[in-house]
Amino acid sequence: MSAELPSRAQGLHAANGTPERRPTGLVIDGQVERGTFRLDLSLDLAPGRVTGLLGPNGAGKTTALRTICGLTPLSSGSIRLDGIPLDDVNAEIFVPPERRPVGVVFQDYRLFPHLDVRGNVAFGARARGVGRESARAAADAWLERLDLSGLATRRPAELSGGQAQRVALARALATEPAALLLDEPLAALDARTRLGIRAELRAHLRTFAGPVVMVTHDAVEALVLADDLVVIEGGRVTQRGSPNEVARRPRTDYVARLMGVNLYRGSLDRSTHTVELLGGGRLVVTGADQLRDVADVLVTLAPTAVTLHAERPDRSSPRNVWAGVVRAMEPLGERVRVEVAGPPDALVDVTPAAVADLALRPGSPVWLSAKATETYAA
Amino acid sequence: MARATARDRRRLPAALAVPAVAGAAFLVLPLTGLLARAPWTDLGSLLRSPVVADALRLSLLCATLATGLSALLGIPLAWVLARSTSRFVALLRALVTVPLVLPPVVGGVALLLTLGRTGVVGQYLDRWFGISLPFTTAGVVVAEAFVAMPFLVVTVEGAFRSADRGLEEAAATLGASRLFALRHVTLPLIVPSLLAGAVLSWARALGEFGATITFAGNFPGRTQTMPIAVYLAMESDPGAAIALALVLLVVSVAVLAALRDRWLPRGGAV
Numbered sequence: 001m002s003a004e005l006p007s008r009a010q011g012l013h014a015a016n017g018t019p020e021r022r023p024t025g026l027v028i029d030g031q032v033e034r035g036t037f038r039l040d041l042s043l044d045l046a047p048g049r050v051t052g053l054l055g056p057n058g059a060g061k062t063t064a065l066r067t068i069c070g071l072t073p074l075s076s077g078s079i080r081l082d083g084i085p086l087d088d089v090n091a092e093i094f095v096p097p098e099r100r101p102v103g104v105v106f107q108d109y110r111l112f113p114h115l116d117v118r119g120n121v122a123f124g125a126r127a128r129g130v131g132r133e134s135a136r137a138a139a140d141a142w143l144e145r146l147d148l149s150g151l152a153t154r155r156p157a158e159l160s161g162g163q164a165q166r167v168a169l170a171r172a173l174a175t176e177p178a179a180l181l182l183d184e185p186l187a188a189l190d191a192r193t194r195l196g197i198r199a200e201l202r203a204h205l206r207t208f209a210g211p212v213v214m215v216t217h218d219a220v221e222a223l224v225l226a227d228d229l230v231v232i233e234g235g236r237v238t239q240r241g242s243p244n245e246v247a248r249r250p251r252t253d254y255v256a257r258l259m260g261v262n263l264y265r266g267s268l269d270r271s272t273h274t275v276e277l278l279g280g281g282r283l284v285v286t287g288a289d290q291l292r293d294v295a296d297v298l299v300t301l302a303p304t305a306v307t308l309h310a311e312r313p314d315r316s317s318p319r320n321v322w323a324g325v326v327r328a329m330e331p332l333g334e335r336v337r338v339e340v341a342g343p344p345d346a347l348v349d350v351t352p353a354a355v356a357d358l359a360l361r362p363g364s365p366v367w368l369s370a371k372a373t374e375t376y377a378a
Numbered sequence: 379m380a381r382a383t384a385r386d387r388r389r390l391p392a393a394l395a396v397p398a399v400a401g402a403a404f405l406v407l408p409l410t411g412l413l414a415r416a417p418w419t420d421l422g423s424l425l426r427s428p429v430v431a432d433a434l435r436l437s438l439l440c441a442t443l444a445t446g447l448s449a450l451l452g453i454p455l456a457w458v459l460a461r462s463t464s465r466f467v468a469l470l471r472a473l474v475t476v477p478l479v480l481p482p483v484v485g486g487v488a489l490l491l492t493l494g495r496t497g498v499v500g501q502y503l504d505r506w507f508g509i510s511l512p513f514t515t516a517g518v519v520v521a522e523a524f525v526a527m528p529f530l531v532v533t534v535e536g537a538f539r540s541a542d543r544g545l546e547e548a549a550a551t552l553g554a555s556r557l558f559a560l561r562h563v564t565l566p567l568i569v570p571s572l573l574a575g576a577v578l579s580w581a582r583a584l585g586e587f588g589a590t591i592t593f594a595g596n597f598p599g600r601t602q603t604m605p606i607a608v609y610l611a612m613e614s615d616p617g618a619a620i621a622l623a624l625v626l627l628v629v630s631v632a633v634l635a636a637l638r639d640r641w642l643p644r645g646g647a648v
Contacts, residue, residue, distance in 0.1 A: 070551075097551050127562075
């Protein structure tokens with residue numbers, strides 16, 4: 001159904017007279033200046049990969065998304081999608097948002113309140129001049145793909161947060177964009193629905209062929225959903241790399257604090273509150289009672305909540321004790337981040353004094369302990 | 379509703395109560411006077427008399443056409459005023475709202491000098507198209523629209539300003555041109571304001587007197603609208619004048635009722 005629709009990507013290169021669009025990804029090299037704020041971006045995003053855009057409030061993450069979809073023009077530089085310029089200040093090219101093959105899921109979803117779910121999803125096709133019947137048929141196909149068929153005639157006001165999020169995703173995907181942008185896609189959801197929606201979103205993003213940019217300031221979201229991370233602080237890219245690299249070798253205090261989280265997957269035994277981890281090892285956790293799905297559980301553990309010992313600690317208070325070997329150490333402001341091979345592997349933040357006391361160096365055998373009350377199932 | 383506590387029921391000072399009662403009487407008494415002197419028994423036949431029926435028909439027609447013209451030109455104007463970032467927009471806004479405060483008779487004179495047979499624009503309308511607006515029914519529509527359109531523009535501009543720009547942005551990212559987004563997103567969302575603006579300008583057009591009589595004159599059946607008919611009938615046929623005045627009063631009350639949610643605070647002492 002949807003394949004019959006003229007995609008906006010085709011419309012775009014027809015307008016530029018380019019014979020064929022090759023999926024080479026999204027290349028941004030430009031600046032946005034507004035008053036005293038300056039955003040300096042240099043990104044090369046491959047098709048089929050999800051890039052997490054991480055940063056504190058006011059860092060310029062949302063501005064970055066707005067420049068890609070054309071709602072905010074660049075002050076200098078250029079943006080190219082699959083080789084086609086969307087914005088090029090020197091060449092005086094600016095493709096307006098309605099002609100960019102870029103789908104956007106806004107943080108507040110921005111569903112049209114006067115249209116039902118089907119009308120919202122069909123909107124993109126209607127705006128491009130597709131007839132009412134074909135647009136509805138194409139919308140229905142997308143509703144089915146995102147498991148929304150039963151809600152087709154509902155108004156946005158009658159949807160739950162999770163449903164509205166899926167409708168916003170369906171509406172963006174229905175335009176068959178060449179790139180997909182998501183602005184804090186899970187921020188408006190309550191903690192419980194967030195888990196289910198996150199898994200669902202992950203599955204949908206995996207099947208998207210073009211580059212995906214996702215703004216977030218949630219470490220777990222970034223670790224679970226993103227293939228690559230780009231950290232923006234004060235309008236500048238301060239770090240980039242895989243989520244694991246960024247977590248292991250944070251370059252700034254912000255990243256260290258934000259990505260300072262050990263994330264494990266596993267299956268939960270409800271009776272003992274123990275999660276059997278996929279990579280080996282097991283952890284006693286808190287918060288397991290609220291979980292619906294016991295087969296796929298995420299466990300988070302802050303590096304500051306783990307303690308290192310030279311010898312096996314007595315088992316009185318901390319419930320999780322395991323042995324490991326120091327793999328690497330990274331100074332981190334006033335602390336040292338120690339990477340320990342397990343199982344389970346862990347990042348541990350310790351004081352320089354503790355490093356000296358325990359004579360830590362790569363290869364040192366250590367014991368790790370963490371309280372169950374600080375080991376969260378999510 | 380506010381709870382009536384002892385504190386609320388304290389006596390009003392006479393220095394305020396007396397002029398307040400007088401003020402209310404001043405506004406309400408003339409209306410009761412009109413109702414008291416209304417020729418209730420002859421009302422049916424009076425409203426069917428040719429002069430009254432013609433004026434009524436012409437007024438309704440012209441006010442409706444003037445409202446249509448105001449909407450046709452006023453909605454795009456309101457959109458430009460709300461969305462343009464040009465420095466001249468503030469000046470333009472001031473200029474287009476001048477008719478709100480201008481004495482209507484001045485508007486009539488201005489229209490005559492501009493669109494009259496020898497007027498700045500009118501002479502070309504006459505010479506090139508053979509169109510002459512003064513003293514025609516079309517002239518009535520033009521005069522009423524001139525006075526009434528600012529009401530619609532001001533109302534709709536406010537609605538455009540407070541409309542969620544985020545939805546227009548979302549529409550743009552879905553491939554909608556600004557015109558498509560206006561038609562399919564913004565306008566449907568501001569329908570209540572559109573209706574309020576239309577009702578307001580329709581009521582204003584219906585009551586228009588000064589600009590109409592100056593620009594379009596007073597020809598029964600062609601340019602003699604209800605307010606003009608009321609004014610003239612007061613000398614020759616007071617009964618008909620009162621009947622017409624009653625119709626206008628009923629329309630005014632109906633407009634107030636239609637817009638009450640907009641203007642009268644809920645739970646207020648009305």
